[in-house]
Amino acid sequence: MCVGIPARVVELGPAGSHSAIVDVEGVRREVNTVMVDDDGLAAGEWVLLHVGFALTKIDEAEAAETLAFMRQLGSVYDEEIEAVGIELP
DSSP states (O other): OOOOEEEEEEEEOSTTSOEEEEEETTEEEEEEOTTTGGGOOOTTOEEEEETTEEEEEEOHHHHHHHHHHHHHHTHHHHHHHHHHTOOOO
16 A cells, blocks of 8 residues: 655755655655645645655645554554655654
8 A cells, every 4th residue: 555654844955956854753854855846845844755755745734634544554554654764763
């Protein structure tokens, strides 16, 4: 199953780099933002992340709701986190 994981944008990369640092469950990782750059991405906003790519912007309420639902899925959530390459503490 392929799902997007909500991630909070912590820092944008240099102009034209199509990158940002995001936070997923306390773990930070650099991701590709080429698919959302035209949306005016800013630090503090939320994106759906899949395999290292920010797919779309979402609001904080949707991020919280999605994270809560994904935690209930158990192994599906764990598999998606692993696919992104994030090791949770």
